[in-house]
Amino acid sequence: MAEITFDGVTKIFGDDIRAVDELSLHVADGEFMVLVGPSGCGKTTALRMLAGLEDITSGSLSIGGAVVNNVLPKDRDVAMVFQNYALYPHMSVEKNIGFALKIRGDSKSEIKRKVGEAAAILHLTDYLERRPKALSGGQRQRVAMGRAIVRSPQAFLMDEPLSNLDAQLRVEMRLEIARIQRILGVATVYVTHDQVEAMTMGDRVAVLRAGKLQQVDTPQDLYDHPANEFVAGFMGSPPMNLVRCHVRPGDDRVEVDFGDQTIELPWHYTSSHELPASGLDVVVGVRPEDVIITDASSPNTIKTRVERREALGAEILVHLSHLDSSADALANEQGALRDISRRSSLVAKMGPRVQVAVGDVLSVQISPEHAHFFDATTGVTLRKRKP
Amino acid sequence: MSERSAHMSVMTSSAPRVRRMTLRRRRQVAGFLFALPAIALVVGFIGVPIGQAVYYSFTQWNGLTSTWIGPSTWAQAFHNSNLWTALENNALLLLAVPFALGLPLGIAVLLHQRVAGWRIFRSIYFLPTAISWVVLGLVAERFFAYQGTLNSIIHALGFSHVNTNMLGYESTALSALGITFVFTMIGTNTMLFLTGLATLDPSLEEAARIDGAGSWRIFRSITLPHLSRFIQLAFVMTVIALFSALFSLIFVMTGGGPGYATTTMEFLIYQTGFNQGDFGTAALYGLILFVLTGIVGVVQLRLIGSNE
Numbered sequence: 001m002a003e004i005t006f007d008g009v010t011k012i013f014g015d016d017i018r019a020v021d022e023l024s025l026h027v028a029d030g031e032f033m034v035l036v037g038p039s040g041c042g043k044t045t046a047l048r049m050l051a052g053l054e055d056i057t058s059g060s061l062s063i064g065g066a067v068v069n070n071v072l073p074k075d076r077d078v079a080m081v082f083q084n085y086a087l088y089p090h091m092s093v094e095k096n097i098g099f100a101l102k103i104r105g106d107s108k109s110e111i112k113r114k115v116g117e118a119a120a121i122l123h124l125t126d127y128l129e130r131r132p133k134a135l136s137g138g139q140r141q142r143v144a145m146g147r148a149i150v151r152s153p154q155a156f157l158m159d160e161p162l163s164n165l166d167a168q169l170r171v172e173m174r175l176e177i178a179r180i181q182r183i184l185g186v187a188t189v190y191v192t193h194d195q196v197e198a199m200t201m202g203d204r205v206a207v208l209r210a211g212k213l214q215q216v217d218t219p220q221d222l223y224d225h226p227a228n229e230f231v232a233g234f235m236g237s238p239p240m241n242l243v244r245c246h247v248r249p250g251d252d253r254v255e256v257d258f259g260d261q262t263i264e265l266p267w268h269y270t271s272s273h274e275l276p277a278s279g280l281d282v283v284v285g286v287r288p289e290d291v292i293i294t295d296a297s298s299p300n301t302i303k304t305r306v307e308r309r310e311a312l313g314a315e316i317l318v319h320l321s322h323l324d325s326s327a328d329a330l331a332n333e334q335g336a337l338r339d340i341s342r343r344s345s346l347v348a349k350m351g352p353r354v355q356v357a358v359g360d361v362l363s364v365q366i367s368p369e370h371a372h373f374f375d376a377t378t379g380v381t382l383r384k385r386k387p
Numbered sequence: 388m389s390e391r392s393a394h395m396s397v398m399t400s401s402a403p404r405v406r407r408m409t410l411r412r413r414r415q416v417a418g419f420l421f422a423l424p425a426i427a428l429v430v431g432f433i434g435v436p437i438g439q440a441v442y443y444s445f446t447q448w449n450g451l452t453s454t455w456i457g458p459s460t461w462a463q464a465f466h467n468s469n470l471w472t473a474l475e476n477n478a479l480l481l482l483a484v485p486f487a488l489g490l491p492l493g494i495a496v497l498l499h500q501r502v503a504g505w506r507i508f509r510s511i512y513f514l515p516t517a518i519s520w521v522v523l524g525l526v527a528e529r530f531f532a533y534q535g536t537l538n539s540i541i542h543a544l545g546f547s548h549v550n551t552n553m554l555g556y557e558s559t560a561l562s563a564l565g566i567t568f569v570f571t572m573i574g575t576n577t578m579l580f581l582t583g584l585a586t587l588d589p590s591l592e593e594a595a596r597i598d599g600a601g602s603w604r605i606f607r608s609i610t611l612p613h614l615s616r617f618i619q620l621a622f623v624m625t626v627i628a629l630f631s632a633l634f635s636l637i638f639v640m641t642g643g644g645p646g647y648a649t650t651t652m653e654f655l656i657y658q659t660g661f662n663q664g665d666f667g668t669a670a671l672y673g674l675i676l677f678v679l680t681g682i683v684g685v686v687q688l689r690l691i692g693s694n695e
Contacts (some may be wrong), residue, residue, distance in 0.1 A: 053593050074599040086594035090612040099608070100598035147598070 002064030002154040003029045004050065004187055009059035011045050011211075019045040021211035022059070027155075030185040032178070034202030036192055038234070042211035043191045044159055050189060051080050051157050064154055079148035080157040084164065085140045087132040087147075093119075094128040097146040104151075118150040121180065138169045145177065149184060156181065156188040162197065174201055195235050199223070207231050229379035232285045232372060238317055241286045241346045244376060249275045256284055256371075258322045258345075261302050266368050273373050273382040282382065285372030288317065291348035292365045293356075301363040304346065306356050318356055320346040320364065437677070444671035449664050456667075464671050472647045473655040473672075476561060477679070480629055480651065483565035487572040487625045488618060494573065495580035496606065509581070516574030520632070524639035527567040528554065531640075557648035560641055564649050567636055568629065576621045583617035584610070623687045630680050652676045 004027040011020040020042040027033040035043040048054040049061060052073035060067050068076055079100075087096050095102075097118055098111040106114070119125045122142040132140055141161060148156055161177070162170045178201050181188050192198055198205045199219040206216040207230070215227035226232035232240040246257040254265040254275065269275065276282060294301055304320035322345055348364060356362065373382040408416070444460060446453040464470055494512055498505045515523060530536045533552045541549050553563035587610065595605045611618075634653050637643055643650035643658060650658065652672060660669030 051593075051597055053596070073593075073596040074601065076597075078597065080594065080597045082590045082594060084588070084590055086588065086590040088591060088594075088609060088612075090615075099595070099600075103599040103604060147594075151598075 002187060003027060003031075004033075004155055004189065005060075005062045006046070006050075007060040007062070009046070009049060009061050010057045011042070011049060011054060012057045018211050020049070023208075023211075023213055025206055025213060025216060027187050027189060029187055032181050032188045032190065032201060032203045034190045034192060034198040034205045035208060036195055036198040036205055036234075037208035037214075038193060040210075041208040043193075043208050045211075046208070047080075047157050047159055047189060047191045050155075051078060052076050077151075077153050078155045078157055079151050079153040081141075081144045081148050081159065081161045083160040085132075085144040085161075087140055087143055089132055092129050092131060093124060093135070093143050093146075096132065096143055097124075097150050100147065100151045114150050115146075118146040121149070121183075122146050122176075137165050138173060141165060141173055142176075145180065149180060152184075153186065156186050156190075158188065158190040160192055161190075162192070163194070170197075177201065196237065199235065205235075207234060209234075225381070225383065226285075226372065227381055229283055229285070229374045232374070236287060238288050238347050238349070240372065241288065241291065242374070243284050243286075243345055244281055245284045247275055247280065247282045247284070247373070248278045258302050261322060263300050263302060263366060265366070265371050269371065269373065272384060274384055275373060275382060281376040283374040283376050283379070285374060286346070286366050287370060288347045288349035290367035290370040291320075291346055292367060293348065293350065293354065293362050294365050296363045298363065298365065301365050304362050304364050306358050306360040306362060309356060309358060311352070313352065315352060316350045316354060316356070318348045318350055318354075318362075320348060320362065322346065323361070437674075440670040440673050440677075443667050444674055446667045448666040448670070450660075450666050453667065460667050460671055464668055467668075469647055469650065469655060470672065470675075473650050473652045476647075476649065476651050477630060479561055480565055480568065480633075481626070483569050484622065484625050484629065486565075486569045488576060488621055490569065491573050491576035491621070492580050492614070492618070494577045495584055496610070498577070498581060499584040509577075512577045513574040515571050516578070520571060520635040521639055523567065523571050524636040527563070527570070527636070528640045531563045554641055555645065557645050560645060560648045564633070564636060564640060567640065568633060571636070572625055572628065576625065579617055579621050579624075580614060583614045587613045619687060619690055623684060626683045627680055630676060630683075652679070 006023045006025040009020060009023045010018065012018050023042075023046055025033070035046060037043050045054060049056050050063075052068065052071060056069050061069055063076060063078065088099065091099065094115055098115045101111045101114060115128070116125070119128055122145055124139065124142055124146060127135060127139060127143075132143065135143065141164075144161065148158075158177070162173050165173060174197060177190075190197075190201060199222075202219055204216055205219050205222055207214040207222065209230050215222060215231045217225070222231060222235050226235060226240070229242055233242060243258065248255040248257075249270045250267070252267045254267065254269045255262050256265060296303075303323045305323055306318055307321050308319035310317040310319075346364070350356070374380065375382060443453060445455060445457055447456050447460070448454075491512075494508075498509055498512075502508075528535075531551070531553045533550065533555065537553075538550055541551065551559075553559040591609050591613075592605055595609050600608065630651075631653055633651055634657065637649055637651065637654045638657075641649040643654045653676060656669045656672045656676065659672060660666045
C-alpha cells in the first residue's frame with residue numbers, strides 16, 4: 001500500500017495536444033480519489049500515465065515515494081480495472097483472476113487459495129470455471145475487480161468500470177467497489193465522467209477540465225464551495241443555476257438584479273466574498289434546491305414563469321424564466337401564448353406534491369445563506385477563503 | 388342468436404376455406420428457393436465432375452473415348468511407384484507448412500508493433516501475393532540455378548568455392564520447391580495474421596502488462612490464443628495450396644524432376660493425363676488428391692467447430 005503523487009505532470013500528444021497540463025495531485029495511502037470531468041478532460045490519460053501505459057511528457061509521478069516515470073507497468077505493482085474489463089476471453093474466471101499470480105511465480109496452491117478468497121469476496125465462487133462470455137455484465141465487472149484485488153497491489157486504478165452496466169447494477173456495484181476498497185484500504189484512483197459516482201464513492205474528488213485540475217476536495221465541499229463556474233455547473237444534478245447579474249454591495253445587504261427585479265442577500269457576503277464595485281456584473285450561482293417557491297406577498301422574491309416541468313417521482317424539476325415588468329403582462333395572459341415555452345434561467349427542485357403547471361407565474365426566493373458568486377470574466381469564485 | 392354471432396356464421400359459411408401453409412413451412416420453402424441457385428452451381432460444377440471422375444476412374448479414357456474396364460485401374464494405380472513417390476513428396480512438402488505459418492506470424496507481429504516504415508514493409512511482404520506464381524517460379528528458378536542469384540550471394544559473402552545447384556539434384560530440388568512455396572505464402576498469411584492482430588483488443592495486452600507479463604508471455608498467453616482461429620484458417624489455406632496450387636511453380640521450376648523428385652500428386656495428374664494420355668488413371672489420382680484435401684478440411688472444420 002502506498003501514496004501516489006502527481007507533481008506537475010504533463011502529457012502532450014503529437015506536437016501540441018495537451019491532454020494533461022501540469023497536474024499536481026496527492027493521493028494518500030488508503031484514500032479513494034475520484035478523477036472526474038467531461039470527455040476529453042485528461043482523466044483517463046492521467047490514469048494511464050499512472051499505470052505506465054502512457055509516457056509522461058514532463059513532471060514527476062511517484063508511487064510509494066519512488067518516482068515511477070520510467071518504470072515499466074509490470075514493475076509498478078498497481079492493478080487496473082478497465083472500462084471494458086479487458087478479461088482474457090480464452091481463460092476461465094479462475095485463470096483470469098490468477099493470471100498475475102501465475103506470472104509472479106506463486107505456487108499453484110497459493111494461487112488457488114488467493115483466487116478462492118477473492119472469488120468469495122466478490123460472490124464469484126460458482127463461476128470460476130466459466131469463460132467471460134458466459135457471464136453477465138455485472139459478473140464480468142466483478143471478475144475484473146477480482147483480478148485487481150487478488151494481487152494485493154500498492155494501488156488500484158479504475159477507468160470508468162461501471163459505465164457499461166445498467167443503472168440499477170451500477171448503483172449496486174458502486175456500493176460494492178466502495179465496500180471492497182474500504183476493506184482492503186488500498187489507495188485507489190477512480191476515473192469517471194459520472195458526478196454521482198464521484199460524489200458517492202470518493203473520499204476526495206478531483207475535477208478536471210481540458211487537462212487542468214480545477215479543484216480537489218471532499219465531495220461535500222466540492223458541492224458546497226465550488227472553486228469556479230465549471231465545477232459549480234459540473235457537480236450536482238441538475239447543475240447549479242448560474243445567472244449573470246448586476247450586484248450592488250451595500251453596508252447592510254447585497255442587492256442583486258435579475259433583469260429589472262432586485263433581491264437582497266445578507267450583508268455577510270460582502271465580507272466573505274470579494275464582490276466587485278457597485279453595478280458591475282457577477283455570475284450568481286444558486287443550487288436548484290435553494291430556489292424556494294413562496295407567495296407573492298413575501299418580500300425579496302423574484303417573479304418567474306414556469307416554462308417546463310419534469311416530474312421525477314421523488315421530486316419535480318421546474319424550469320423558470322424570470323420575468324421583467326414588460327413581460328409580466330404577457331406571462332399573465334391566458335391565451336394562446338401561455339403554453340409557448342421560453343428560455344428558462346432558473347431550475348428549481350420541488351417536492352412531488354407541489355402543484356405547478358407550465359405558464360404559471362411563481363414568486364421564488366433564493367435561500368439567503370446559499371448563494372455563490374463567481375467572477376463574470378474568469379469564472380473563479382469570489383469567496384475570499386479559496387477552496 | 389345475437390346479431391354478432393349471426394354475422395360471423397354468415398361469414399364462415401360464405402368464405403371459402405383456404406388451406407394456407409404454416410409460417411414455418413413457408414419459411415422452409417422460401418429458404419430452399421433462395422438456396423436453389425447455389426445448390427445448382429455446387430451440383431453442376433463440383434458434384435457432377437466428381438461423379439464423372441469416379442466414373443472415368445473405372446475406364447480407359449484417352450480424352451475422347453472411354454472404355455469401361457472396372458476396378459483394374461485402381462489395382463494398377465496403387466502398384467505404380469510414381470504414385471507413392473508423389474504422395475511422399477506431398478508429405479515431405481508438408482514440412483514447409485510450419486515455416487509458411489511461422490514466418491508470416493513473426494512478420495505480422497513485428498509489423499503490428501508499428502515499427503518505423505511498417506507500411507512499406509507491409510507492401511513489400513504482400514508483393515509476392517500480387518504476382519503470378521508462374522513469374523515467382525521463374526524468379527525462383529533463376530535464384531536457385533547454378534549461375535543464379537543464390538550462388539552470387541554465397542560468393543559475395545566470400546565462399547567462392549561453394550556452388551549450389553539445388554534444382555539440379557534429387558536430394559535438394561524438393562527443398563528448393565518448398566522454400567519457394569513458403570516465399571509465395573508469406574504475403575497472404577502475413578495479411579491474414581495482421582488482420583487477426585487488428586481485431587485483438589489492445590486493452591487485453593495492456594491488462595497483461597499491468598498484470599506483470601513481459602513481451603514473450605503476452606505473445607504466448609494473449610496474442611497466440613487470440614490468433615488461433617486465424618492460424619487454423621491459414622493452416623487449411625496453406626495445406627490446400629500445397630496440395631492443389633503448386634502446379635505452376637513445379638512446371639516452370641523443375642517440370643517435376645529431376646526424375647520424379649518434385650512430382651506431387653497434382654503434377655502427377657497432369658503428367659498421367661496430358662503426357663501419357665491416360666485420363667482414367669489421372670481421374671483416379673484426382674480422386675485421391677480430393678480425398679486427401681477433404682480429410683484436411685474436415686479435420687480443420689472439426690477443430691474450429693470444437694473451439695466455440
